[in-house]
Amino acid sequence: MTTANASSYALPEPAPGPTxxxxxxxxxxxxxxxxxxxxxxxxxxxxxxxxxxxxRPCLFLARPEHIAEVLAGAETVFRKTELGSAFRQVFGAGLVTSEGAEWQRRRAAVQPAVRPRHVKSYARTMIDCAEEFVSDRRSCERVDVRREMMTLTQRIAVRTIFGIDSTGREAAIGRAMDIAQEELGASLRGLGGRLPAWIPTPGRRRLAAAVEEIDTEVGRVVKERRRAHEERDDLVSRLMAASDEQGRSLTDREIRDEAVTLYVGGHETTGMLLTWAWYLLSRNPEARGRLTAELDDVIGQGRAPSYDDYEQLRYTRQIVKETLRLYPPVWLTRVVAREGSVLAGRSIPEGTMLWTSQWATHRDPRWFPDPAEFRPERWNDEVATGIPEHAWYPFGGGPRACIGARFAQVEAALVLATxxxxxxFDIDSGDIAPKAELMLRPDRDVMATVRLV
Structure with missing residues (x-):
């Protein structure tokens, strides 16, 4: 990817927006x-x-070089936005909501649990769950692709994060998490999130019940691990064994908060990514044919994919990147200016909220010609060198970049390949539009006919 020149870097006087x-x-x-x-x-x-x-005064930023500086200064020059009581209910004091020294302590403890060598150990679960999913499919079966992908990634998340291999308990955590994420999206988007926390709206009552269910299930997993005194290859067990830079272990509540954070990032993000990937492949048969050819060449017919195939699945990974460009699950990033904040040489008044949008930047024709077109080949090494840094940033950037980015990309590619x-999936005709909730979701059911190949 390229970097910007000095003339494009200086922040101009903000233009007035709509009245x-x-x-x-x-x-x-x-x-x-x-x-x-x-x-x-x-x-x-x-x-x-x-x-x-x-x-609240706001500033919208569209250029990649300004986005990069905002993301780089998220913990120093700027501060994170106040996400509201709904986010604190769901995520507690985890990586999403904490900041400063507490955020640094937690990140230092959690980061080792999702290092590449650990992601490799989770790959077998990802592939096994995808194989189970495929074995249940029947030719000409009618399915809702979004529902199927969310169920599949939910199973992967519950098994890799919580180590649970029970349909009933998978479903219990999944239902509660789905309700929580729907209410978080409504809070982010509308007026409800700006009402005083003490007003008992129907959405808040649903959220409280979902959080109670989440707390019960996660607490049960942690207690089972402590009673068993055994090492397990799941993220909760790794969080239980983790320590910060001072050697302090995470408390049960901190383990709960980080497990929920990883679940939301690992399940919802990847489920939406796979849903949009199937939608795009159904609409682009040439790309689907190239995917099939690569899978035949790299994997063949005699075995399932493995983690060792990941780097060789170049076109598959390009499909993942292009899907993340067109339909980034996280579509919005916001920070708030502190006293004395400066961006690209210009002072920003304290309290100003700075907005960047993955959706808008990823579809900017200056960085991506014919931006609405699905072209995985944009990400060939020779072509991608012309794309500016932070013109593509589905996992954020800077110190607060998503720690599960590799986990999500490996999971998406291996599930797609499997x-x-x-x-x-031959998805029914008609456009499907994105709906901006907590994640970028389809605005209707993604109905398809299964075709076995």
Whole structure:
């Protein structure tokens, strides 16, 4: 990837954004369709746009070099946004919600659990779950691809994170997590998240019940591990064995918080990624044919994929990257300016919220010609060198980059390879639009006919 020149780096005077409403600012337009709103800021107003979310002054940034500086300064120059009571309920004081010294302590303890050598040990579970999924498929069967991929990645997440291999308990954690994620998305997008925490809305009651279920199930797993006094090859066990730079172990509550954080990142992100990948492959038969050819060449017909195949599955990995470009599960990044914050040579008033959008940047025609087109070959080594740094950043960047990025990409590629060798989803005609919730979800069921290959 390329880097920006000095002339494009300096932050210009922010352009005024769309006129908002009294008190609400641009909140109604953002809440109605955040993806379209953020794209319009770039297309109609420029690379640096001033707007208002309620009474909060905001700055939208579109250029990769400015995005890179925002991400790099997320723990020093800027601070994370206040995510609200719903996020604190779900994630506790984990990596998503903590900051400063506490965030550094937790990251130092959690990071070793998802190192590449550990991801390799989880690959067998990923492939086994995908093989189980394929063995249950029948030719001409009708399925909802999103539901099937979410169930599959849920099973992988529960087994790799919690070490649970029980359908009933998998389902219990999965249902609670799904409710929690739906309510988090509603809180992020709408007015409900800005109401005082003491107001008992229906969504908040559903969230409280889901969190209680999550706490019960995760607490049960931790207690079982402590009673058994055995080493297990799952993330909870690794978190239990982890320690920070001072040698302090994580408490049971801290283990719970980080396990939930890893679950949401590992399950929802990868499930959405695979759903969109199948949608794009169904709409692009030439790419599907190239995928089949690569799988025949690298794996053949006599065995299942393995972790050792991952680096050789170049086109498969390009499909994953291109899907993440077009439909990044995490579509929005926000930080808040501290006193004295400076970005690209310009002072930013304290309290200003700085917004960047993976959705808008990944579809910017300056960095990606014909940005709406699905072209995995964009990521050939020779071509990708012309793409600026941070024009593609589905896992964030800087110190707060997602620690599960490799886990998610390995899982997506190996599941895609395992399933694609034996079946394909012919998704019903008609466009499917993304819906911006906590993650980028399809706006309707993704119905398909299974075709065994």
């Amino acid at each position: 908002g409403m009294p008190l609400l600012g641009n909140l109604p337009d953002f809440a109605a369709d955040p993806l379209a709103f953020l794209t319009r800021l770039r297309d109609d107003h420029g690379d640096v746009v001033a707007w208002r979310l309620g009474g 399933v694609a060798r034996r079946c394909h």
